Amino acid sequence: MEPKEKSILTPEEYLEIECKAEYKSEYYKDEMFARSGASRQHNIICANISGILGNQLFKKPCEIYIGDMRVKVSETGKFY
Numbered sequence: 001m002e003p004k005e006k007s008i009l010t011p012e013e014y015l016e017i018e019c020k021a022e023y024k025s026e027y028y029k030d031e032m033f034a035r036s037g038a039s040r041q042h043n044i045i046c047a048n049i050s051g052i053l054g055n056q057l058f059k060k061p062c063e064i065y066i067g068d069m070r071v072k073v074s075e076t077g078k079f080y
Contacts, residue, residue, distance in 0.1 A: 014032055026080055028078040
């Protein structure tokens with residue numbers, strides 16, 4: 001059996017697939033990887049940190065995102 005040829009996925013293709021997907025994934029070096037869901041504890045920690053940071057950054061030019069935001073790291077080309 002011959003090895004399966006790796007298909008290359010562009011960032012644009014990844015974003016198009018991800019916007020329609022039921023489950024979240026990450027993109028790195030032309031490949032897409034499934035992500036696991038968050039636990040209850042994780043969500044509690046995120047909510048607490050968001051509240052604290054929100055108070056500290058009130059009326060400052062920063063934004064806080066708890067989740068469901070896609071971020072690209074320019075230096076690596078990876079999407080989270």
